[in-house]
Amino acid sequence: MPTTRPRSGHSARIASSELTPQSVWLRRREFVLAGLAAGLLPGVLRAAPDGAGLSYTRNARYGAGETPNSYEDITTYNNFYEFGTGKEDPARRAGRFRPAPWSLRIEGEADRTGVFALEDILRPHPLEERVYRLRCVEAWSMVVPWVGFPLADLLRRFAPTSRAKYVAFTTAAIPEQMPGLAYRVLDWPYVEGLRIDEAMHPLAFVATGLYGQPLPNQNGAPLRLVLPWKYGFKSIKSIVAIRFTATQPPTSWNRAAPREYGFYANVNPAVDHPRWSQARERRIGAGVFGARRPTLAFNGYAEEVASLYAGMDLRRHF
Amino acid sequence: MREWTCAAISEGRHRLRLLKAAVFLACLAPLAALFARGLGVGGATLGANPVEFVLHALGKWGLNFLLLTLAVSPLRAIIGRAWPLGFRRMLGLFAFFYATLHLLCWLVLDQGLYLQGIAADIAKRPFITIGVLAYLLLVPLAVTSTDRMLRRLGRRWKTLHRLVYAVVLLGVWHYYWLVKADVREPLFYLAMTLLLLGWRVRTRLRRTCP
Numbered sequence: 001m002p003t004t005r006p007r008s009g010h011s012a013r014i015a016s017s018e019l020t021p022q023s024v025w026l027r028r029r030e031f032v033l034a035g036l037a038a039g040l041l042p043g044v045l046r047a048a049p050d051g052a053g054l055s056y057t058r059n060a061r062y063g064a065g066e067t068p069n070s071y072e073d074i075t076t077y078n079n080f081y082e083f084g085t086g087k088e089d090p091a092r093r094a095g096r097f098r099p100a101p102w103s104l105r106i107e108g109e110a111d112r113t114g115v116f117a118l119e120d121i122l123r124p125h126p127l128e129e130r131v132y133r134l135r136c137v138e139a140w141s142m143v144v145p146w147v148g149f150p151l152a153d154l155l156r157r158f159a160p161t162s163r164a165k166y167v168a169f170t171t172a173a174i175p176e177q178m179p180g181l182a183y184r185v186l187d188w189p190y191v192e193g194l195r196i197d198e199a200m201h202p203l204a205f206v207a208t209g210l211y212g213q214p215l216p217n218q219n220g221a222p223l224r225l226v227l228p229w230k231y232g233f234k235s236i237k238s239i240v241a242i243r244f245t246a247t248q249p250p251t252s253w254n255r256a257a258p259r260e261y262g263f264y265a266n267v268n269p270a271v272d273h274p275r276w277s278q279a280r281e282r283r284i285g286a287g288v289f290g291a292r293r294p295t296l297a298f299n300g301y302a303e304e305v306a307s308l309y310a311g312m313d314l315r316r317h318f
Numbered sequence: 319m320r321e322w323t324c325a326a327i328s329e330g331r332h333r334l335r336l337l338k339a340a341v342f343l344a345c346l347a348p349l350a351a352l353f354a355r356g357l358g359v360g361g362a363t364l365g366a367n368p369v370e371f372v373l374h375a376l377g378k379w380g381l382n383f384l385l386l387t388l389a390v391s392p393l394r395a396i397i398g399r400a401w402p403l404g405f406r407r408m409l410g411l412f413a414f415f416y417a418t419l420h421l422l423c424w425l426v427l428d429q430g431l432y433l434q435g436i437a438a439d440i441a442k443r444p445f446i447t448i449g450v451l452a453y454l455l456l457v458p459l460a461v462t463s464t465d466r467m468l469r470r471l472g473r474r475w476k477t478l479h480r481l482v483y484a485v486v487l488l489g490v491w492h493y494y495w496l497v498k499a500d501v502r503e504p505l506f507y508l509a510m511t512l513l514l515l516g517w518r519v520r521t522r523l524r525r526t527c528p
Contacts, residue, residue, distance in 0.1 A: 069366075077366030085500035088365065138498070140367060185499045256499060275445055275495060277435065282428075288356065288368045291430040 053212040056127035063131020066143045082178040090218035097177045099221035108244035111159035125149035135299045137231035147209035152200040167199040168249035170241040192236040193249035229298040231265045262318040267299035345412045376420035383413035388514040414460040445495035452488035
C-alpha cells in the first residue's frame with residue numbers, strides 16, 4: 001500500500017488510517033519502547049522505519065516510563081478551532097490546508113527580522129524526538145512523541161535585543177483552507193505569548209513532526225510550539241509570525257474569557273478552572289473504564305520549570 | 319360502514335399498542351447505538367475519549383427527550399387529535415432514563431465514584447450544581463408517573479408536573495455553561511425550549527384574554 005503523507009498538501013481528505021500503515025506505527029512504538037528499555041542515550045540516529053520519515057535522534061531525557069498515545073488518538077482528537085470546534089473536526093476538515101510553501105515573519109525587538117522561508121528556518125536545526133505529556137485545560141491528557149528542536153535555538157538566531165521581554169506567536173488564518181475561521185468563536189488569528197525566559201527554557205520545543213513523520217495538518221503543520229508544563233492551548237499551532245516585544249502580548253483564550261484563562265496557563269492542580277476541577281485528568285487511550293489520574297504541578301515538569309515562577313502568586317497569575 | 323364498532327375500537331387499540339411498542343424500541347436506539355460503537359460494530363468507535371463521548375451523548379438524549387415531551391401538547395393542538403398524549407408519559411420517562419444514565423456515567427465512569435471530587439464539583443461548579451438540581455427535580459415526576467399516582471394526586475399532579483419546565487431550562491443552562499466557547503448548539507437547544515414554552519404562554523394568554 002502506498003503511504004500518503006499529509007505534508008503533500010494536495011492530497012485532500014485522507015482518512016487518518018491511511019496516512020501510514022498501522023503496522024509501521026506499531027513497530028515504531030515498539031522501537032521507542034525497546035530503546036527506552038535498553039537505556040539508549042541521546043545521539044543514536046534513528047531513521048523512520050519506513051525510510052521516508054524524518055531523521056532525528058531520540059532525546060532519552062524525556063518520556064521515560066510513559067507510553068505514547070496511539071497515532072490514531074493523537075491525530076483524531078484535537079483542539080484546533082480554525083478547523084472547527086469538535087474534537088474530530090480538525091482531522092476531518094484540515095485536508096485542504098497547505099503547510100507548504102510556508103514562510104515565517106520575524107518581527108519586533110530583534111536584530112534579525114524579516115520574512116524567512118520555512119526551509120531556511122528549519123535547515124540549521126538537527127531534529128530530536130521528545131516524548132512529552134500534553135495536558136489540556138479541559139482535564140484530559142496524552143503522551144506524544146514529538147520531533148523538533150528547542151525553541152531557544154530558533155529564537156537566538158534572530159538575536160533578540162535587551163528590550164525583548166516577551167515573545168508573541170501568531171497562527172495562520174487562511175479562510176479558504178481553514179473552514180473553522182468562518183465562525184468567530186475566537187478573535188482570529190489565534191495568538192499566544194510567552195515571557196522570554198519561558199521561551200528560552202530548554203523544555204520549550206518547536207515540533208515539526210510526531211511519531212517520526214512530518215506533523216499532520218490537524219496537529220499544527222508545518223511547525224508549532226510544545227510547552228509541556230502549560231495547558232495545551234499555549235502550544236500554538238501552524239505558526240506564521242514570531243514577534244519579540246517589550247510588553248506582555250495578548251493571548252487568544254485570555255481575551256475570550258479572562259476569568260478562565262490566564263497568560264501563564266501553567267498546569268496547576270491547585271488552581272481550578274472556574275467551571276471544572278483541574279485536580280485530576282483523564283488520560284486519552286485509557287478506555288471507558290480508565291480512571292482519572294491526579295494532575296501534577298507543572299504537568300510533572302516542576303523540577304525543570306518551577307524556578308521560572310519563584311515568588312509569583314500562581315493563584316493570581318494562573 | 320363498520321359492522322362491528324367494538325371490533326373497530328379494539329383494532330384501533332391494537333394498532334396503538336403496536337405503535338407504542340415501535341416507539342419504545344425507537345427510544346432505545348440511541349443507547350443501542352452507543353453499545354454498537356463501544357463494540358466496534360461496522361468499524362464505528364467511541365473515539366479517543368470514550369467516556370466523554372458517552373457522557374455527552376447520554377446528556378444530549380436526555381435533553382432531546384425532554385424537548386420531545388414538551389412537543390406533545392403543541393402537536394396535539396396543531397393536528398387537533400388527542401393520540402399524541404398517549405406517548406407523552408413514555409417520552410418523559412425516557413428523558414428520565416437517559417438523564418439517569420448520564421448522571422451514572424458521570425459518577426461511575428468519569429469520576430470513578432471518587433466521592434470527594436464529586437461533592438466538591440457539585441458544591442463548587444455551577445454547571446454541575448444545576449445539572450444535579452435538574453435531575454433531582456425530574457425524580458418526583460418519574461415517581462408520580464403511574465396511573466395510581468395520577469389519580470391519587472388529582473389536580474396537584476398537573477401542578478407538580480409543571481416542574482418539567484424548570485427541568486428543561488436548567489438542563490439547557492447546564493449544557494450552555496459546560497461549553498468552552500462554541501455555544502451554537504446549546505443556543506439551539508435554548509431556542510427550541512423557548513419556542514415550546516412560548517407556545518404555552520401564548521395559548522394561555524389567548525384563553526384568559528380573548
